[in-house]
Amino acid sequence: MQLGKKIVRALFVGRFQPIHLGHMEALRIILEAVDELIIVIGSSQKSHELDNPFTAGERISMVRAALDEMKIAPSRYYLIPVPDSTMHSSWVSTVIAYCPPFHIVYSNEPLTRRLFREAERTVQGIPLFQRKLYSATEIRQRILTGKTWRTLLPKGVVAVIEEIKGVERLRELAETDSPFTKKLQV
Amino acid sequence: MQLGKKIVRALFVGRFQPIHLGHMEALRIILEAVDELIIVIGSSQKSHELDNPFTAGERISMVRAALDEMKIAPSRYYLIPVPDSTMHSSWVSTVIAYCPPFHIVYSNEPLTRRLFREAERTVQGIPLFQRKLYSATEIRQRILTGKTWRTLLPKGVVAVIEEIKGVERLRELAETDSPFTKKLQV
């Protein structure tokens, strides 16, 4: 698809398990640089795993709430869940098929960067904000161990997690050492 | 997920190949009755078939353009592509996993209605507007045979179809009688 001349549209891929203040800072900076942003909810088919506790629908609620809180109008962005591909080498074409056309990809994730660059797309890094602290892995860990985590997320995201009893879900998923948990999903 | 007390959110499922003025009339009526609407782009993995010519991304562009034209703010709706499920009996749970929570499903499609009702969801019909004329099947047929079709679509949708050379795509897909076309996709 040819893009209209004046609009610059960027792509940002994340799993958002969950979206946190580090993501928000990156989104704010990107939205200053471009007209429209496509936010891809990656691994959309996943949920109920320690590394991927939330469904695509729950993550969409969280991202929308977070952007509302930051006063970013939904007309500025697209929020699109994209399932994983069976072949890494087909993943970029899957993203392209699921999304309106875009000019630039923002990512710090090496595999995402690599795959888009091999597909001859422009890829740009994101200035990260206290990466160690503002990391979804760190946040899931804190939820599990009962350490402070609410301050690392937008308030609306905390509200969604509480509404869906996300803390309880994460802790239950961690309760087992059974290989079944890992094996359930193909 | 528990829903907030005051907001009523509805679900509307379609393939939107392409979205037309009949859909628009239905969306207008539903949006008068509910606070927020989730518009599911069904069979999101499909494209480049006579019955499913457009990609999910192209359909998202079309729906957004159509709703903009009708002055419906993106804050009123979610636009969510959902891939088909290998089992009909798992399709409702797939939709639920991909979407924020909803109270009511609007649909005239018998299978959609049946599956949601078996899942004990409230399903409501949609007042249809000149169904024979405003039908995606009819429109694809008219594009193929060169009959008037632009007047059946929102202007923004016509613009997207022209930008992506959709007429040419549809006609090329029709050019063959080879079983290969039907067989390519598993």
Added chain:
Amino acid sequence: MQLGKKIVRALFVGRFQPIHLGHMEALRIILEAVDELIIVIGSSQKSHELDNPFTAGERISMVRAALDEMKIAPSRYYLIPVPDSTMHSSWVSTVIAYCPPFHIVYSNEPLTRRLFREAERTVQGIPLFQRKLYSATEIRQRILTGKTWRTLLPKGVVAVIEEIKGVERLRELAETDSPFTKKLQV
């Protein structure tokens, strides 16, 4: 797996949409000839289609009810749902992986016969009982059009169909001419 010397175990594959008196007659004859029978519920992932209206679980309920009615003890048979395979050429190995070992395959279905014979398995035909009348296709057609169908099924199967509102389901599935119905399932 080596089989014990004295027991002869046979395999019978069907979709059982639904099981009818023709199947029952075949099962009766086979169970006179062998010690144990594995009844495979084929295309187990399918349901809610005109040709495959019932889920695997519903079909298991029907087959068990039908065999109970014929006083065949569950110790004489195994009832095993097997999903379709992406490759016809892997289907026999899928059946073998899902079932206890067996010595002989009973089938009149050309593809089933062909695939098992190419895998060097003994395949035997089934004496059919009024094939035109006792056919699942004929029965689904009669349910749809309101012609007599109950007399073609064991009473327990009729009871299951009524309990799950199977007549209503089949008629609703037939209500549409929309390509969506056919397209929903990948």
Added chain:
Amino acid sequence: MQLGKKIVRALFVGRFQPIHLGHMEALRIILEAVDELIIVIGSSQKSHELDNPFTAGERISMVRAALDEMKIAPSRYYLIPVPDSTMHSSWVSTVIAYCPPFHIVYSNEPLTRRLFREAERTVQGIPLFQRKLYSATEIRQRILTGKTWRTLLPKGVVAVIEEIKGVERLRELAETDSPFTKKLQV
């Protein structure tokens, strides 16, 4: 499906790699409390892995042998292999589609418990019998290392394992440190 008034049917999910005396004790207790039991053979598509050495068919043979040994008639239970689902959030609907209707789920496995509870199903724990010892993981480990394992299983299960040369299979699977073993299955 509406259930008949008097019968209580429960569901029990396991991978049974292999079924052992701990499972048997649980099954005995559940079968005292309910009329009929559906035993789901989970991850039915798996075999020939260190954690999942046996095929669904072999596991069906083992469970039937174990229950025969305990004098539990096949009319009391259903033995149903269910493949994993691509989405955890669709797994419960897959189980429901594969099984006759049930009133209660027995499980100690956190993910199983969580998914059924989110689907608003009644879930009950199982009194475990010497969990450390009677664990399939422990048993596979003992088979591999040559420690006593036969006393932890019903005799009929030992017989099936020996008939299919299961000890040899497990040891061969352990022979390699090659990533290929783990990578073979998608």
Added chain:
Amino acid sequence: MQLGKKIVRALFVGRFQPIHLGHMEALRIILEAVDELIIVIGSSQKSHELDNPFTAGERISMVRAALDEMKIAPSRYYLIPVPDSTMHSSWVSTVIAYCPPFHIVYSNEPLTRRLFREAERTVQGIPLFQRKLYSATEIRQRILTGKTWRTLLPKGVVAVIEEIKGVERLRELAETDSPFTKKLQV
């Protein structure tokens, strides 16, 4: 991958069910124009269907035999089976991932042409030789109905079909009007 300067490598996609003298003529002409040719065996996962009777392995045997007969050295070509993709829009990236790099695509098949052109690849038509007669559909039809077909194929292909009892297979597959045949493969 950058290609070496001097070699021109082309791609030719077919299902080759079976390869016939029309294909051979096309391959001969292309091999005069380019240095190396990649012959993709499309829909490689299919077999045992009326439209796709032969396995990928059987088709590889046929193509190799046909090219040997035409004295084309295996060093001039690659013979690569490629499975269908779940998404048409990912099919080109699947072909690219399965093949060495290529400069030009030869095809008369509208969907293949369309997908490669949308991916900005050079696509060229093939001069067809008596298309009505030299068509795999026509040949399968003749095999089924017992009309002359051997003269339409290279001798080595006839030999492979006879060795694998292909005529018998095709006729058996045609014997049924049962929906099961069509339904077996997902």
Added chain:
Amino acid sequence: MQLGKKIVRALFVGRFQPIHLGHMEALRIILEAVDELIIVIGSSQKSHELDNPFTAGERISMVRAALDEMKIAPSRYYLIPVPDSTMHSSWVSTVIAYCPPFHIVYSNEPLTRRLFREAERTVQGIPLFQRKLYSATEIRQRILTGKTWRTLLPKGVVAVIEEIKGVERLRELAETDSPFTKKLQV
């Protein structure tokens, strides 16, 4: 398929990530013992992972280059990419469907050996040449850490890796500790 009397055809399965001098030595020895060899490129759908960096097409280029260098004519072998199977127990039937008929399987990989032996195929070991050194795992590790690796590969393979910037790809894939990398592929 019946095989011609005089030709002995063997099968050799590998992932070839990448093919190295140890493989070459094995192929040389096998090609002295048999007439024709089928070289299966296993896990053909994989690429862009630390353990599976190269696409099937890149691996085909490498194997062809390596065999050219050893003066083995393409008429002596078939080079066939085979995707993984969802079920280990269907993998052998997948390989059989993708390949011309073969008499013997050469492999040292325990799972491959086990699966072919359970399918009653003749399996033979390969005399390994300095296994610790000539191992794809070792070579990928050396590429990552900057230790000598070129001497362990045929020159043509080194050339392909350099042409596709394989060193850079492997290092980028290693750059992240993010769970996303592992999670991207289903």
